Amino acid sequence: MRHEKGENLLHLALEMQAARHGLSLADIERRFGVGRRTAMRMRDAVLRLFPQAEEVPQGDRVRRWRLPSGTLDRLLAVPADELATLESAIKLMEDHNRPLEAATLAGLAAKLKAVMPAAHLRRVEPDLEALLEAEGLACRPGPRPRLDPQVIDTLRQALKAGRAVRLTYGSRRAPEPTTRVVHPYGFLHGHRHYLVGRQSAPARPEVRLYSFPRITAAEALDLPLERDPDFDLAAFARRAFGVFQEAPQQVVWRFAPSAAEEARSFLFHPDQTLEAQPDGGLVVRFTAGGLLEMAWYLYTWGEAVEVLEPPELAALVHPHRRAWGAVP
Template sequence: MTNLVVGLGMRYEKADNLLQLALELQAARSGLSLADIEEKFGVGRRTAMRMRDAAMRNFPQMEEVDTGERTKRWRLPSGTLDRLVAFTAEELAAIEGAINLFERDNREDEAAELTTLGAKLRALLKPDVARKVEPDLEALLEAEGLAMRPGPRPRIEISVVGDLRQAIKACVKVKLQYRNRKTKKVNERLVHPYGFLHGHRNYLVAFHENPKANFVVLFALPHIESLEVTDEPFTRQPDFSLDQFAARSFGLFQGESFKTVWKFAPEAADDAEEFIFHPSQQIERQPDGSLLVTLHAASDLEMAWHLYAWGDKVEVLEPKGLAEIVHGQRMSWGTTP
């Protein structure tokens, strides 16, 4: 313990960074490289080297991992920090908040997983620590105000999501009995499940194996009547990225992206500037105090749904089609979202 105190007093490192690094070194089964330390702590190479050296001095158990790569990696053996690890009320409250968010978004299977994790973490607390944490946790949860808020959400069979998640991990094909939104007819679809997109609706992202399709599409989870997980494996498209797929659209609907420019009135500019409307956005303040937001994405309908909430405090400068959808429905709400 004396060595730890000496290390924490080093000129180049703060106590919390050194302890956090040690926790990361124990959690990383394949170890951490200097580049990993740079990225995780936002430091340069020389500082990353000092942090690694400080960990080595204070934790002689630290070992180099043989990965067969040229890049060197280090880790701490499992159990090294068990007596130093504790859970704060803030950390437990974050888990409870995430559970509430999952439940609100109709993602009950993931909420159940986090509930189990939270129970395991509480079981690890010593009785005297638990007595101190519980009152703070209750106060934080009450202050958070993240209790289930009423509102519409689609019905989803949890067993369907569970089966799909297993198929995603195993990379095996799935036969869906899928109901068409317009015709209501149920057809079989053979798909390669890649992942999920969650928003005001919840979708399966999957490669549709069909001579007329053979590309990645969205399947609404509430429209999956039933499914069969097959034993037939599939190879995921190596160039497919779920993040890039999602970023093509303003919301969830996929299509050809286009440039759009919105002008927020001066009285709404400060509020609009606090939003990240899309990863591609560029913002520019104007001399009169208004705000221009430029982005490239698909789905003019979902853009319109969002822009309606700003009422007459926003003007669509381009494209003309989106402007016609939005401007005819604008209201004077008096306040911004």
């Protein structure tokens, strides 16, 4: 227990150095899962150990403290498990067809190793290799569309700079790609990847999805990004089960008693509710669109799931269920 308290104090000191606006007592309570009195004791201990700590003036009357940059730099050493987690994240981004993010994380890993003392790096490398060997990542089945990292990088830079972009975009309805000016709002990543944005007036005013594989070229324009102040990307994403956007509907699934425990461990939708049934089954409710994506997913549960609502989804699922008997 004494060692754990010491580790918590060191972690608190590191976070107080990393937090540009400092940490309040409420921040310490939340990050370490402690009460107010314990948070006060932890803060006071760090202030005693590091008298150079400073209080950060804020306009909201909440007191915050931080350590000056560089205070703990000589104490920093990245452990093997954190490096292994970063390497796993790189592989995960590659597997999810996100090469630009994978390259960014790989650059971060290289920088961390470059600033680590050589002796420490030699000590952690054997542990890192062992952890990576034990960390298996299942390959995603099915084909993956080719993405152009240069297009993705242009879109990201335009988002950061608050600029509109000119897209060269292909369509099933048009024999040749066309150009359009789009105000980018963000990205949605899933089995397929999309840019979320809105075309410049007088074109279609609604927010829509642009499939990355169909964007053959992107050019950032000297045109300020016009963004709807009420648009919420997270709320937009929650309207759909996957990424395909359609009118949200009330969705109700009933899992058989044999699959209820497994189903309870899944987050099918951020706003879902779970209802235990007298026979041991489980009813899941949420509101979203994307019925076809739901149907594809529900096939993997075979006879273990029944669609109660909406009837359109039941019609997609029930006649074509795979009775494989295995729950994902």
